[in-house]
Amino acid sequence: MPGTAPTRFAYLGPEGTFAEAALRSLGAPSEGEARPEASVGAALAAVRAGECDAALVPLENSVEGSVPATMDGLVTGAPLVITREVFLPVAFVLAARPGTSLAGVGTVASHPHALAQCRGRVAGLVPGADVVVAASTDLPGWASARG
Numbered sequence: 081m082p083g084t085a086p087t088r089f090a091y092l093g094p095e096g097t098f099a100e101a102a103l104r105s106l107g108a109p110s111e112g113e114a115r116p117e118a119s120v121g122a123a124l125a126a127v128r129a130g131e132c133d134a135a136l137v138p139l140e141n142s143v144e145g146s147v148p149a150t151m152d153g154l155v156t157g158a159p160l161v162i163t164r165e166v167f168l169p170v171a172f173v174l175a176a177r178p179g180t181s182l183a184g185v186g187t188v189a190s191h192p193h194a195l196a197q198c199r200g201r202v203a204g205l206v207p208g209a210d211v212v213v214a215a216s217t218d219l220p221g222w223a224s225a226r227g
Contacts, residue, residue, distance in 0.1 A: 086133030087112035090123040097216055102166040103136040119215065120149040128158050136166070144193045172198050172217070174205060182206055189214040 092099040093116020103114060117123040123135040138147045172194060176185055188202055189212040
């Protein structure tokens with residue numbers, strides 16, 4: 081309803097993602113609902129279906145530019161209105177199981193935009209690792225040991 085502050089938010093999940101951090105930076109009501117969605121399309125669909133009042137999804141990043149999934153989601157389906165913009169500084173961590181050395185990392189998986197932002201650093205730290213595109217930057221076990 082126009083003029084009513086949103087209290088039910090969808091965001092690109094899972095929990096712990098940059099999208100959730102951006103949502104929290106807005107001071108989203110603690111009594112409201114913050115619902116992680118598996119994709120940008122699912123977050124936008126939750127708004128269109130009336131299940132959520134608003135969605136926070138990535139629109140652009142400083143290295144890769146616009147986020148295609150968001151652009152596609154905004155131009156397909158019922159019209160949505162962008163009401164706010166959040167600038168969120170990000171930092172990445174190369175994580176592996178305890179005891180894994182850099183030489184033992186065989187695969188690095190993350191979102192394409194994150195991989196682009198870290199391309200040089202990943203190549204320098206784990207030059208032989210396979211780089212795999214994933215749906216999110218927040219993946220349990222996203223750096224795996226060489227087999």
